[in-house]
Each structure stands twice: as structure tokens, then as C-alpha cells.
Amino acid sequence: MSQSASVLLMGHPNVGKSALFNRLAGASIAESNYPGTTVEYTKSQLRLNNEPVPIIDVPGTFSLEPKDRAESVAIGFLESEVNPTVVCVIDATRIERGLNLVLEILDRGYEVVIALNMWDEARRKGVDIDADMLADRLGVPVVQTVATEGDGVDDLRSILDRANSSSLASITDRLPSKVHDDSIITGDEPAARWDIVDTIVESVVTYQETDPSLSDQLGQLTIAPKTGLPFAIAVLYGVWAFFSSVAGFFTDGYFVPLFDDHWLPWIQSAFPAEGSWLYFLLVGDPTAVNSFEAFGVLTSGLFVAVGVVLPAILALYLVLALLEDSGYIARLAVLLDAAFHRIGLHGYAIVPMVLSFGCNVPGVAATRTLETNKQRFLTMTLLSVFIPCGAQLGVMLSLIPQYAGYILLYLLVGFFVFGAVLNRIVPGSAPEVAVDIPPLRRPRLANVIMKLSVRIRGFMMSAVPFVLAGVGIVNLLYLGGAVDWLATVFQPVLSGWFGVPEETVPALIAGFMRKDLAIAQLSAVSMSPFQTVMSVVMVSIYFPCVATFAMLIKEGRTSGGIIRAVGGALATLVAALFIWGGLLRVIGIILGVA
Amino acid sequence: MRVDEVYFGVLGVAVGLMGLLAVVRGLGLALPNPISTLGVLTISGTFLLWRGVILLSASAFYLQGVVEGLDRRNAQGTVFLGSLMLWIVAGTDLLARLLETIPGGSEQWLASSGEILAVLGPPFSPSVVAAPFALSALAYWSQENEQ
Ligand SMILES: Nc1nc2c(ncn2[C@@H]2O[C@H](COP(=O)(O)OP(=O)(O)O)[C@@H](O)[C@H]2O)c(=O)[nH]1
Ligand SMILES: [Mg+2]
Numbered sequence: 001m002s003q004s005a006s007v008l009l010m011g012h013p014n015v016g017k018s019a020l021f022n023r024l025a026g027a028s029i030a031e032s033n034y035p036g037t038t039v040e041y042t043k044s045q046l047r048l049n050n051e052p053v054p055i056i057d058v059p060g061t062f063s064l065e066p067k068d069r070a071e072s073v074a075i076g077f078l079e080s081e082v083n084p085t086v087v088c089v090i091d092a093t094r095i096e097r098g099l100n101l102v103l104e105i106l107d108r109g110y111e112v113v114i115a116l117n118m119w120d121e122a123r124r125k126g127v128d129i130d131a132d133m134l135a136d137r138l139g140v141p142v143v144q145t146v147a148t149e150g151d152g153v154d155d156l157r158s159i160l161d162r163a164n165s166s167s168l169a170s171i172t173d174r175l176p177s178k179v180h181d182d183s184i185i186t187g188d189e190p191a192a193r194w195d196i197v198d199t200i201v202e203s204v205v206t207y208q209e210t211d212p213s214l215s216d217q218l219g220q221l222t223i224a225p226k227t228g229l230p231f232a233i234a235v236l237y238g239v240w241a242f243f244s245s246v247a248g249f250f251t252d253g254y255f256v257p258l259f260d261d262h263w264l265p266w267i268q269s270a271f272p273a274e275g276s277w278l279y280f281l282l283v284g285d286p287t288a289v290n291s292f293e294a295f296g297v298l299t300s301g302l303f304v305a306v307g308v309v310l311p312a313i314l315a316l317y318l319v320l321a322l323l324e325d326s327g328y329i330a331r332l333a334v335l336l337d338a339a340f341h342r343i344g345l346h347g348y349a350i351v352p353m354v355l356s357f358g359c360n361v362p363g364v365a366a367t368r369t370l371e372t373n374k375q376r377f378l379t380m381t382l383l384s385v386f387i388p389c390g391a392q393l394g395v396m397l398s399l400i401p402q403y404a405g406y407i408l409l410y411l412l413v414g415f416f417v418f419g420a421v422l423n424r425i426v427p428g429s430a431p432e433v434a435v436d437i438p439p440l441r442r443p444r445l446a447n448v449i450m451k452l453s454v455r456i457r458g459f460m461m462s463a464v465p466f467v468l469a470g471v472g473i474v475n476l477l478y479l480g481g482a483v484d485w486l487a488t489v490f491q492p493v494l495s496g497w498f499g500v501p502e503e504t505v506p507a508l509i510a511g512f513m514r515k516d517l518a519i520a521q522l523s524a525v526s527m528s529p530f531q532t533v534m535s536v537v538m539v540s541i542y543f544p545c546v547a548t549f550a551m552l553i554k555e556g557r558t559s560g561g562i563i564r565a566v567g568g569a570l571a572t573l574v575a576a577l578f579i580w581g582g583l584l585r586v587i588g589i590i591l592g593v594a
Numbered sequence: 595m596r597v598d599e600v601y602f603g604v605l606g607v608a609v610g611l612m613g614l615l616a617v618v619r620g621l622g623l624a625l626p627n628p629i630s631t632l633g634v635l636t637i638s639g640t641f642l643l644w645r646g647v648i649l650l651s652a653s654a655f656y657l658q659g660v661v662e663g664l665d666r667r668n669a670q671g672t673v674f675l676g677s678l679m680l681w682i683v684a685g686t687d688l689l690a691r692l693l694e695t696i697p698g699g700s701e702q703w704l705a706s707s708g709e710i711l712a713v714l715g716p717p718f719s720p721s722v723v724a725a726p727f728a729l730s731a732l733a734y735w736s737q738e739n740e741q
Contacts (some may be wrong), residue, residue, distance in 0.1 A: 010729045214735055217671030218678075227675060230651030234679040237644050241686035253697030 006054040006081050007160060009091035009106065010074065012097060013060025014438050018042075019087060019147035021057035024157060049162060056081075061252030062097075064104045068371050078110065084311030086348060087156070087162040089115045091127060092122035092144070093403060095205060102138070103168060107193075107540050111163040112140045116579045117154055119144040121439065123452055131423065134204045137174055139166035148444060177197050184569040219327075219373050222293065222444070223334045230334055235328065239319050240405075244313035244397055251398050255307030259291040262301055266405045271298075281475045292399065293524040301471035302521045305464045306396065312394020317358055321451045322420070325443035329354055330362045334437055344430040345370075349379050356387040359463075360548040363387065363510070364555055373560040374428025378419060380559065381569040384413040384544040391463065391516035396536060399523045401532050409542055422572065462547065463514070470513030474506050497578065499594055500535045501527060501586050511539045513546055530593045537584055542577045598730075599660045602673055605727050606656030609680070612637065612720035618647050635718040647722055648683055652676040652728075656700030670734040677728035685724035688714065 008022075009017045018391030025044035044265050046055040061074040078084065086105055090098030094170070095116075106112055115120075116131060135142040141159045145152035176199065212220075221227040273284045276485025279286070292302035323329050329351065337347035349370070360383060367379045388396070388411060396404040477483050486509070487502040503525040511518035518539045527535065544552060556565030588594030596617075612635075618625050620643030628635045655676030663667035695713045698705030 040639070087617035211667060214667070214671060214674060217667055218675060220668075221675050227655065227672065230648070230655075231675055233644065234648045234682050237641065237648060238686050241641070241683075241690060245686065245690035249693035249696065253693070254703075257697075257700065369655060399705050 005083040005085060006056055007087060007222060008056050008077055008081060008084045008087055009087050010058050010078070010101070011060065012062055012094075012101065012584070013092065015060070015089045015091040015098065016145075016147040017060065017089045018057050020087070020115060020117065020145065020153070020156075021055065023150050023153045025055050026389070029515070047158070049095055050156070061101070063101060064108070072359065074083065078105070078108075085160055086110045086112045087115055087160070087481060088112055089116045089117050092116045093118055093125055093127055095127075095129060096197050096201055099200060100193055103171075103193050103196060105584045106138070106140070106166050106171070107168050109165055109167075111165050113156070113159055113163045114138070114140060115147075115152075116142060117147050118142045119152070120146045124210075124213065126210035127209055128206045128208065130204045130206075137200050137204065138171060139174070140164045146469040148447075150507050169194075171200075172196060175205060182528055206459045215440045219331070219437070221330045222328070222436075223437065225335065228331070228335045235323075235332075239323070242319050243312070243393075244401070245313040245314045246318070247394050247397060250311035250314075251308050251394070255311070255396075256291070259299075259303045259307055260289070263303075264288070264291050264294060265336050266420055268294075269296060276480055280479065281472060292520050295471060295475070295521065295524060297468050297471045297475070300520060301468045301517075305467040308398050308520070309394050309463065309467070309516050310456075310459070312397070313358070313463075313478060314456060316390040316393070317455050318448070320354065320358055321448045322443050323354075325441065325447060325450075327438040327440045330437050339416065340425075343382075343416055344423030344426075345375055345419070345531070346430075349375075352379055352383060353387060354483060356383045356389065357393070358390045359459070360384050360387065360389050361462075361551045364548060364551040367524055367555060367559070372429055373429050374426055376555070376559040377565055377568060378422055378426065378430075379427075380552060380555060380565070381422070381572050382415050382419050384548050384569065385541055385573045386411045386418070388540050389515060391514065392519060392540065397521040399519065399574055400536065401535070403529070407533060407536055407540070410580075410584065411535060414541075416575065417579070418572065418576055426441075426568070433550065464546065466534065466545070467514050467517050470510050471515065471519045474510050477509060478506070497585070498530050498534055498538060498581055500538070501525060503537070504535045507535065507539055510541065511545070515539060528593075530588050533594075534581070534584060534588070537579050540578065541573060541580060596664055596674065598664045598733075602656045602675075603660045603662070606653045606660065606676075608718070609656065609724050610650055610653030610656070613651075613653055614645050616642055616646030616649055616720060618646075620644075634716040634718055635693070635720065635723055637720060639719065645683055645719070645721065648679055649724075652679045655679070668729075674731045674734055677731035680721050680725050680728045683721035686720050687722055694740065 004017045005403050009021055009024075009332070010016050021042065021044070033102045042057040044055055044057075047080055049055075056075050057076045058264040059071070059430060061071040064075055066072040066075050078086070085464050088098070088102045088105060090102070102112065103115060114134070114394060116129060116134075122129065129144075131142045133142055141164065143152050143156045145156055147153070156452045158209050170393035175196070202358075211234050267283055268286050268288075271279055273279050274286050280296070282298045285297050286295040288294035288299070291299055291307070294300050311544055332354075333350040335347070336350055340347050340349050352363045352366040352367070354363075355366050364380050367383075370376045370379060388408065393404065393408070396407065474483070488507040490505055490508075491502040494502055494504060504522060507518045507521040507525070509520045519536055522532065522535050522539065525535075543549070550567055552566055553562060556569070559565050585594055615625060615628065616637050619637055627638055631656070653676070656673050659669040659673035659676070662672070664670055664673065691713045692710070695705050695710055697703065698709065
């Protein structure tokens with residue numbers, strides 16, 4: 001092996017590549033207990049004999065025939081690196097398909113080391129693999145690892161420079177006679193490759209009878225609709241209750257009194273030149289008594305970003321991380337598969353969807369793991385139109401707790417209704433895929449904390465500036481008279497179609513920057529309860545925030561072209577805004593509340 | 595009949611009754627809150643209907659486990675899942691109470707320890723009452739680890 005050639009970690013999704021990467025490189029990237037976490041590659045340095053060697057965590061791939069973008073990225077790596085050392089990571093509890101990929105990689109002549117990961121789980125399930133024999137048969141080094149504990153990682157590191165290539169012909173020669181027939185040597189034939197896999201497995205793996213464990217039983221019960229659906233209700237209730245009480249603890253318990261009673265009055269009086277444009281920009285209304293309504297960069301801007309949205313994001317990401325790591329999200333996906341099929345998606349659309357509840361940006365990015373352009377377009381569009389992000393939910397929860405649940409429900413119903421319609425009219429296919437369910441595991445604290453801190457840091461760096469800038473821009477537009485002008489222009493549509501006052505215009509402008517800010521802005525407008533609900537729904541649907549929009553453009557480029565993807569998304573959201581928003585008004589009129 | 599079958603049978607019926615009451619009250623029917631007669635139990639608050647539905651399902655899981663026979667792993671799993679649901683509701687319920695109290699209202703940043711302890715006392719919601727009894731399902735878990 002040449003010294004500077006890179007090390008590629010390859011294997012199926014969810015076998016522990018990222019966990020091994022973190023151990024080998026001392027890095028910290030997200031490991032999640034569901035397939036498709038790593039859609040971008042991550043590169044780092046590994047110290048090998050005191051020399052830095054590049055190491056790359058490649059997105060999971062099932063085979064070397066790419067089926068989705070993440071897989072193409074993976075295969076692209078393999079082909080573009082010069083003499084890479086490929087660490088094939090195999091889930092020891094599912095050794096067959098892992099070996100199949102190994103054979104494919106060997107067949108192309110790469111130098112390979114095998115990490116038999118999840119060794120702990122294999123042992124618990126009574127799967128015993130003779131690693132030495134496997135190494136002999138394949139002619140490449142094999143190490144048993146438990147990536148989460150770091151077991152075997154040193155062995156793996158020390159064995160990297162013994163990576164080997166091995167032809168399928170030589171492997172077949174070393175096998176017991178059964179498959180010794182010449183037709184097999186062409187390993188490119190999938191069936192022939194599977195024959196070799198079967199023979200290897202037969203000779204190196206012994207299965208002991210074990211009772212299915214309680215967690216296996218629970219795993220089964222959580223995906224059977226009869227028991228799984230009630231349990232899902234309990235989990236979702238728990239998520240919501242946890243989210244609202246933790247976010248409320250920080251926001252209502254501490255930040256509201258801190259900002260309203262101390263910071264706001266202080267800055268209102270201490271900031272010089274009341275009445276100047278600068279005062280208006282940074283402090284806002286000198287007579288405001290609460291931090292939502294003052295609307296200056298340093299008052300509402302700071303308050304919304306730090307006092308409301310940060311706690312909400314923290315609470316939400318914490319439960320999401322727990323759910324991800326326990327393997328429950330993938331089960332939810334299976335459970336909801338039938339519902340998703342109606343809108344042309346499969347259950348795995350739940351992964352981008354769940355991520356979107358944190359923030360739409362990673363949600364849209366995660367659509368990359370979906371198979372066809374149609375599925376990607378559908379998911380991307382529906383997410384950015386109908387799924388409120390955690391920041392937005394946090395502000396809703398703090399301003400209108402009594403309606404937040406209903407608004408969320410109305411948006412989710414919209415997600416499925418528009419999904420079903422789009423599925424009819426968008427051309428393309430939405431193939432069935434076998435969903436891969438990871439086992440239920442106890443979430444690991446270290447991993448949860450690591451993921452949480454990465455995401456919170458990301459939030460602080462990207463979202464906070466947008467919130468502050470959003471307040472600034474709206475205030476500048478006020479000063480320039482643009483807000484008043486827009487309000488007059490849009491007044492007929494706003495009051496005619498949606499039945500909301502023209503004072504919602506600044507909120508709609510703020511919504512271009514951040515949805516959370518837009519909803520905070522709405523609190524300053526005096527409206528009936530129904531108008532409040534209506535305007536929150538409008539703000540949620542009408543346009544994705546800048547960051548999401550940028551992501552839509554980026555992903556749209558590779559999902560059928562920018563014009564088609566983004567144009568389609570915009571058309572959908574205009575239709576959704578008028579139809580779904582108008583319908584809400586009709587419902588309000590029927591109920592006699594509008 | 596095994597001891598655990600009797601135990602979870604009784605618990606299942608009790609949880610079911612509380613769940614039924616929660617659903618009925620959650621739907622807005624004027625059944626009395628048991629707090630008036632049984633000082634420690636209160637069936638009220640937000641999301642009552644949903645919590646009632648969860649209690650009813652947990653009860654159904656218990657009863658199903660008992661009917662199938664708790665010597666079977668699958669039935670033990672069902673009972674465990676029911677307990678898990680109770681713990682989720684009870685846990686978030688206590689957490690919400692605690693987090694609401696800790697900031698201590700206006701003019702103070704931290705409630706006194708007395709105030710904090712008081713909210714952890716009665717009256718309790720049905721899930722909190724049932725949760726400790728549901729803990730015995732953990733036996734199925736530890737049984738397995740001993741093997
Ligand atoms: N029990 C056990 N869990 C593991 C092991 N390696 C990884 N995991 C868990 O398996 C899940 C998937 O790991 P991840 O590194 O994200 O897989 P990737 O998709 O291949 O990158 C995570 O929940 C990990 O914590 C292992 O050796 N043993
Ligand atoms: Mg990964």
C-alpha cells in the first residue's frame with residue numbers, strides 16, 4: 001500500500017461506518033440508527049505510522065451499481081481515489097449481504113480490509129463467525145470490531161497496511177469443493193457471487209439457537225400496526241409533551257422575564273437618540289412592554305433567536321437524537337409506509353420529514369437518499385411547504401400554545417392531501433423498496449450529546465444571524481416606506497381571500513428570512529383568534545425561508561433540473577397557499593369563528 | 595394461573611378504567627373528576643383525550659399479554675410495551691410539573707425546595723399512579739440478562 005493513498009470506509013447503510021470513522025480519526029460526525037444519515041462524505045486524517053493518511057466516511061451503498069445519489073457518491077470515490085485502501089464494514093449480524101459487496105469490490109481489484117462490526121450484537125444473537133477462517137478464505141485481513149465501544153479499532157488501525165487484493169477465482173479455489181465449477185469464476189454475475197457468499201458463510205458462520213430477546217420482541221411489536229400505532233401515539237405524545245415543557249421552562253420560565261423585565265426596559269432607556277432611525281432599527285418601539293412586540297434587532301431579534309428558538313431547538317433535537325439512536329424512527333417509517341404509499345412515497349420519506357421538524361434545510365438535503373426524481377421532488381416540495389421547523393414550532397408554542405397543535409395537524413393533513421394530488425399529476429415513477437429496519441438499541445449518551453452539540457452549533461452559526469438580519473431588513477423596509485406600499489397593494493388579497501388584516505405584511509416579509517421571526521412579528525398585530533391561526537398557517541405555507549430555498553435550488557439542480565424542481569415547488573406552494581389557506585377560511589366561516 | 599398474570603390482569607383493568615374516565619372527560623362529558631372522592635387521583639389537564647387513549651391502549655396490551663399467557667416471550671413483550679407507554683406519559687407529566695415550578699414565578703429565579711417537592715406530591719394523574727406498578731415489567735428484562 002502506498003503511504004498517502006486514502007482509506008475509504010465502505011459498506012451498507014447503517015453498519016457503523018460513521019462510528020468507526022469517529023473512532024479511527026478521532027472525529028465527531030453524526031451516527032444515527034437509521035440508514036441514510038451520511039449523504040455527504042466526510043474526510044479526516046488518520047495517523048498511521050506517524051504519517052497523516054486521509055480517511056473518508058463514504059455514504060452507504062448496497063452494491064456498486066448506483067441506485068441513488070448517495071450511492072453514486074460512494075462509487076465515485078472508489079473510482080476516483082488512487083490505490084485506495086478500502087475498509088469494508090460489515091454488520092456481523094447480516095454478514096451475507098456485506099460479503100456480497102466485499103466480493104464486488106474485490107472483483108474490481110481493490111485492496112481490502114474487512115471490519116466485522118456489531119460484533120457485540122452478533123454474539124448476543126448467537127451468531128459466531130470464525131474470523132481467521134474468513135480471512136483465509138477471502139485472502140484479506142479480517143478484524144472484529146464494536147465501533148461504539150472502540151473494541152478492535154486499534155487492531156483495525158494496525159492492520160490497515162496489510163490490505164490485500166484477492167481475485168474471485170482465487171477465492172473460489174480456496175472454497176470447499178461444492179462450488180468448484182468453472183462457471184463461477186465470472187464474479188460479475190450476481191447469482192454466481194451469491195453462490196460464493198453462501199459457501200463462505202456455510203463454512204465460517206455457526207448459528208446458535210437463541211430465544212428472540214425482549215428487544216427483538218419489542219422491535220416486532222412496534223412495527224405491527226395493532227400494537228405499533230398505539231405505541232406511536234404514546235411516543236409522539238411524549239415528544240410533544242417533552243418539547244413543550246422543556247422549551248417552556250427556558251422561554252417562559254427564564255428568558256421572558258429576563259428580556260421583558262430587565263433587558264427591554266434597560267435598552268429602551270439606555271440607548272441614545274430615541275426617535276432616530278438607528279433607534280428604530282436596533283431597539284424598535286420605545287413604548288413596547290414585551291420583547292415580541294418591540295421589534296428591534298437587539299430586542300425582538302435577540303429575544304426570538306436566543307430566548308425562544310434556541311430552547312425549542314435544543315429540546316427538539318434532544319428528543320430527535322434519542323429517537324434516532326434508539327432505532328425507533330425507522331420503525332415509524334415502516335408503520336407509516338402504507339400512508340406514504342398513497343402519496344407516492346415510501347416510509348423512508350419519514351427520515352427527511354422528521355429532520356425537517358428540526359430544520360427544513362437538512363430535511364431537504366436528506367431527500368438525496370430517495371430513488372427517483374419524482375420522489376425527491378415530491379418530498380422536497382411537500383417538506384418545504386407544509387412542515388413547520390422547530391424554530392417556528394417554538395415560537396408558536398410560546399405565543400399561541402392553545403392553537404399550535406391544531407395548526408400542526410392542519411399542515412400535516414395538507415402534506416398528505418397535496419402529496420396525493422402531486423403524485424397523480426407529476427410524471428415519473430415511485431418504485432417500491434424493501435425497507436431496512438435497524439434493531440432497537442439503547443441510545444448512547446455520548447453520541448446523543450455529540451449530535452446535539454453539532455446541531456446546536458450549526459444553529460447558532462447559521463440561524464441567529466438570519467434572525468437578526470431579518471429584523472433589520474424589515475425595519476429598513478419600514479423606514480423606506482416599502483412596507484406601507486406593499487400593505488396597500490396586497491390588502492385586497494389578504495382581507496378578501498384570507499380575511500386577515502394588512503398589518504400581516506411585515507410578517508410575510510420577515511418570513512422570507514425566518515419563519516420563526518414571521519410568527520413573532522404576527523404577535524404585534526391585533527387580530528381575532530381565528531385570524532391569528534389563519535395568518536400563522538399562511539406564513540408557514542407561503543414561502544420557504546431563505547436557507548431552505550437555497551437548499552431547494554441546490555438539490556433541485558440534481559433532481560430534474562432547477563427550473564422543473566424549483567418552478568414546480570413554487571407552483572405547488574402558491575396553489576397550497578390559496579387552496580389550503582382558503583379552505584381554512586371556509587372552515588372558519590362554517591364554524592362561525594372567521 | 596401465574597402470579598404475574600393475575601398482577602397484570604388487575605393492573606390492566608385498573609388502568610383501563612382510568613383510561614375510560616379520561617377519554618370520557620376528555621370528550622367533554624360531565625363525569626366527575628375522581629379527585630373529589632379519591633384525593634390522590636386527578637383526571638384533568640391538557641391532552642386528556644390523548645392521554646386517555648394511551649391509557650386504554652396500555653390496558654389493552656396488559657390484558658392481551660395476560661390472555662396469551664405470560665410464559666410466552668411475545669406476551670411479555672406486549673406487557674413491556676404497555677408499561678413503556680405508561681412511563682412515557684408519567685415521565686413527561688412529572689417533568690412538565692417540575693419544569694413549570696422550578697422558575698418560581700415573578701420576582702424570584704428559583705422556587706424553594708419546599709415548593710418543588712410539593713408539586714411532586716399528590717394529586718397524581720392516572721399514569722403516574724400506575725407507573726410504579728408497571729415497573730415490575732422490568733423483571734422480564736432482567737430475567738433475560740441473567741440468562
Ligand atoms: N451495538 C453496536 N452498535 C453499533 C456498532 N457500531 C455502530 N453502532 C450503532 O449503529 C448505528 C449506525 O451507525 P452509523 O455509524 O451511523 O452507521 P453508518 O450508516 O454505517 O455510518 C448507530 O446507532 C451506532 O451507534 C457496534 O459495533 N455495536
Ligand atoms: Mg454514516
